[in-house]
Amino acid sequence: MTGTAMKEFNGRRLEIDALRALWAIRRHGGITRAAEALGLSQSAVSHKIKRLETSLACDLLGRSPGGAMFTAAGEDLLDYAGKILGLHDEALLSLSKASLEGRIALGLTEDTACSDLARILGRFRRLHPNVAVRTKVRMSLVLRAMLERGELDAAILQVFAHEVRPTDVVLFREELHWVKHPQLSLPQQGPIPFLSFDDECFYRRWALDIGQDGGVVLETVFECASAAGIVAAVTSAMGVALLSGRHLRPEMQIVTERLPTPPALAYVARRARKVRNSALDTLVAEIENEISRYGGLVLAS
Numbered sequence: 001m002t003g004t005a006m007k008e009f010n011g012r013r014l015e016i017d018a019l020r021a022l023w024a025i026r027r028h029g030g031i032t033r034a035a036e037a038l039g040l041s042q043s044a045v046s047h048k049i050k051r052l053e054t055s056l057a058c059d060l061l062g063r064s065p066g067g068a069m070f071t072a073a074g075e076d077l078l079d080y081a082g083k084i085l086g087l088h089d090e091a092l093l094s095l096s097k098a099s100l101e102g103r104i105a106l107g108l109t110e111d112t113a114c115s116d117l118a119r120i121l122g123r124f125r126r127l128h129p130n131v132a133v134r135t136k137v138r139m140s141l142v143l144r145a146m147l148e149r150g151e152l153d154a155a156i157l158q159v160f161a162h163e164v165r166p167t168d169v170v171l172f173r174e175e176l177h178w179v180k181h182p183q184l185s186l187p188q189q190g191p192i193p194f195l196s197f198d199d200e201c202f203y204r205r206w207a208l209d210i211g212q213d214g215g216v217v218l219e220t221v222f223e224c225a226s227a228a229g230i231v232a233a234v235t236s237a238m239g240v241a242l243l244s245g246r247h248l249r250p251e252m253q254i255v256t257e258r259l260p261t262p263p264a265l266a267y268v269a270r271r272a273r274k275v276r277n278s279a280l281d282t283l284v285a286e287i288e289n290e291i292s293r294y295g296g297l298v299l300a301s
Contacts, residue, residue: 016088018052019081021045022060025069026078031061089290090123101130102279107143107155108135111227111246112267117156120290124283131279139200139225147272153280154271156287158244160202161264168268169284171291174245176203176262178255181237186258191219193239198225203242206263216259 024034025045035042053060060074070078108117113135121133138146143155156171164170186192196204207218222233227247234241235251244265248254269284 012057013055014084015048015052015055016085018048019077019085021048022052022074022078023081023085025049025061030069086119086123090127100128100279100282102277103132104134104154104277104280104283105152106133106135106283107146107152107157108137109140109143109157110137111244112156113137115246117287120287124286128279128282131283133283139198141200141202141205144270147270150272150274152272153274153277154269154284156267156269158202158265158267160206161266164266164268165270168266168270169288171267171269171288174265174267176242176244176265177248178240178259178262179234179243179248179252180240180255181235181251182253184237184239186240186255191217192258193221194218195222195224195230195233195239195241196220197227197230198223200225203262207242210260 021034021038021040024038025031028034028037031045031049032042035045038045049061056073056077058073059071060077062068062071062074106121121135124131125133136146136152140157140159143152143157146152147155159168161173180186184193194207196207198204221239222230224230224233227243230241230243231247231249233239234243235249240255240259242262243252269287271280271284
């Protein structure tokens with residue numbers, strides 16, 4: 001590399017905080033949501049991106065109304081940003097890690113298992129090879145029961161926001177929505193077709209027990225334990241469903257009439273009532289720090 005080229009190259013910088021802001025824009029669908037997730041002002045996020053663009057001498061965000069969110073250069077950089085951020089964070093954890101060993105029985109819900117929490121668990125295994133983590137994926141109500149019976153050490157699960165316990169570690173909060181396909185017309189009288197998770201779903205129990213107290217009759221026309229199945233049924237205009245914000249799709253319509261307003265959700269790390277161990281403490285702390293840093297978990301694509 002020539003001296004001139006080296007000078008030009010050395011003038012460019014990939015600041016970690018700016019890459020994290022750029023990554024958050026992709027994860028959350030825009031600057032405003034990224035700023036909320038990162039706990040920053042919108043202007044602070046915009047400033048980080050502008051500094052990065054100035055350093056690289058190219059535009060990263062598409063700014064045409066109705067156009068793409070990222071430029072071609074922005075898309076290229078995002079491919080590297082995920083790898084850079086992952087290596088950066090893993091390196092910091094590796095340098096500060098304590099020697100751990102033991103066993104952890106961990107419970108996850110389907111949507112957290114299918115999120116980038118899998119990446120966090122993979123990194124934890126690499127950094128702490130002497131800790132055996134056994135993971136079980138179940139519905140939230142099942143995980144709660146398993147915790148009470150001592151079958152799990154901890155679980156990442158959903159609860160209604162008003163059910164959060166003082167000992168829970170709140171990872172993030174989300175809204176629950178009634179949704180349907182725009183082509184589905186709800187009857188003015190009579191039962192409303194309901195797309196339901198199975199009997200172990202607390203969404204379903206709330207809808208059938210509390211929701212119908214308001215005079216709305218729900219008729220279950222589709223039942224499935226998988227969120228993917230419920231999403232497919234909604235987009236096929238088969239009925240209404242209760243879905244959290246992470247499962248909403250552009251082709252879905254949020255329903256606000258006739259149906260009772262759903263409670264807010266919280267994703268929490270809940271421990272069993274037993275003696276803590278340092279391996280579990282470290283894992284929960286890493287999950288909490290990662291979610292705080294990136295502003296939540298994102299479903300795997």
